[in-house]
Amino acid sequence: MLTHIEQSIAVATQSALKDLYQIVVPIADIQIQETNEEYLGDFTLVLFPFIKLLRKAPALLGDEIGKSLIALVPQMQSFVRVQGFLNITLKPAYWNNWLYKNPLQIRLVNERQKVMVEYSSPNTNKPLHLGHIRNNLLGYSVSQILKKQGHDVIMANLCNDRGIHISKSMLAWSRWGNGATPESTGKKGDHLVGDYYVMFQTEMKKERNIIMQNENIEETAADNKTQMMKDCRALLLKWEAGDEAVRSLWETMNSWVYAGFDETYKRLGVHFDKFYYESNTYLYGKEIIQDGLERGVFYKKDDGSVWVDLTDEGLDHKILLRSDGTSVYMTQDLGTAQQRFDEYNLDKMIYVVGNEQDYHFKVLKLVFKKLGRTWWNNIFHLSYGMVELPTGKMKTREGTVIDADDLITEMEVTAADESNKTGKTEDLTAEEFIKLVHQIALAAIKFFLLKAGPANAIIFNPAKSIEFQGFTGPYLQYSHARIKSILRKVEEVEIIKLSAEEIENYDMVIEEKNLIQQLHKHEQILNIAADNLSPASLSNYLFELAKSFSSFYDKCSVLREENLIKRAYRLKLTSITATLLFDYSKILGIDLPERM
């Protein structure tokens, strides 16, 4: 993925190779990269492949190609060869002109795609925790990245609102709830329902332990033998039969949970264009199974269950329909995927789901492949690692789950403390202060979760909590606030307009150049983040950018600069940096306040 100027150098290299040595090298094989900091230069052309191909001495080859490039690329100033690397320096005018010519504009993608991103997908029997936050932030920011590229994105949420887990909360509430409601208890609905889910597990465990002792059987087997599980299954059957009382309770409890989720989503700053409910979709997919059977893609066992043979793809046989004719997870996912591609004519379907389901999505794609769907390979699983504690996985029953609401509140308190320490926000109104503290807390959480590559597990240490210094969200906010502080102090009319000549001839100092070069990469980074479905690329970039700015800020004064050309140029540089930081942080869901 090359920037505009890198592309120009690559094309010039191609034609130089053709003219000089009569060889044709595909652009993709020409390696251009940023020059390492220890060396002089802006971009580096890697010569090794040509050295090998042409069996020429590196010195001679580098010299010949370098000279040709200077003739072909007007922005080029000089070159130096080090071993097999040709380090190219561009004219300062190139950078200066770039800065003044719509630097923030990005080329929209040629093909505007319709993409659905499914994320969050909560169970409606307990509140959201830190792992869900990671999911939400990934889904949200990937959606924003694709939108920024110019795609048409639908953010979807599939609520797992039925099944045995919901029945557990319902059963416990009926038995021990005494009619408790969010209003009567003052509890957030999702937490209230979650409490009954936990209560069910606790009570069931007591019963289970007795059975385990008496009958000397395993845990899961004993679970299934408890009266409570039997009652629970009976409840689920009633639900499926449409029993009015059960349905009514189910609707009531779910509405509490949704109200609670809604609040948490708002605090997190994520939202959805479309909600799907499993209670509506759980019967989907049976037509697909039937179709596959008729066409011989699937097969039926004697007991009536339907399977697909994926051994030719290196996988196993996978069940698609139970022997009693009811759906499994895969059945509904086949159904909903088909429905979505039909309804929206999607170019891409992205599922943001934890890596424990890697196998599931591999199978999902392959089943569609076998069915001959042309779009089977347009299904993407944005797989992400778990958020773990230093002691291991978060476990509900051990009380080691980091609750989403609690974490946000805790971070807000910390942010308020930090802010009070500096004394810079004393003149804010209470309302402004609360908003600021919320923005800072969220920035810390979001950046913490988004700076890691999605594939990797994240270790969260509650004792250390989340940092506000260094490679963090608040650092971005702080950098931005300093810029804004400068910009607030200068009137629009004060800024002199530089002539084309003054711009072209501006003599940058090293900090200014580093900052421009960081800014220069923004579009390339956006494309990398989109291609890899990885907001982490963007997080890392924004940190680098903010760091370049901080160095610049430290070395180069803006307002106190007496040379008016320098002053104007630096104001331009700072304001572009502010806008870029602001816009791209927004993509990550991070707000940058005016001051902090």
Place this chain on the structure above:
RNA sequence: GACCUCGUAGCUCAGUUGGAUAGAGCAACAGCCUUCUAAGCUGUGGGUCGAAGGUUCGAAUCCUUCCGGGGUCACCA
């Protein structure tokens, strides 16, 4: 058992898809506020990239084997 995935500084993580002497942040240490916001800047120390082989001009990155962590392989979702 089979398959997937990860293993990089004391800790938390990057590493542009095979390029130059492996980078950040935190923690430690040393400097820098009368100067645009010190939630900051500058510097120092810290590494057998899990181990061993292999591929080639060149490997943290690709291949093989082994060691270690996690995950999946349910007529659960």
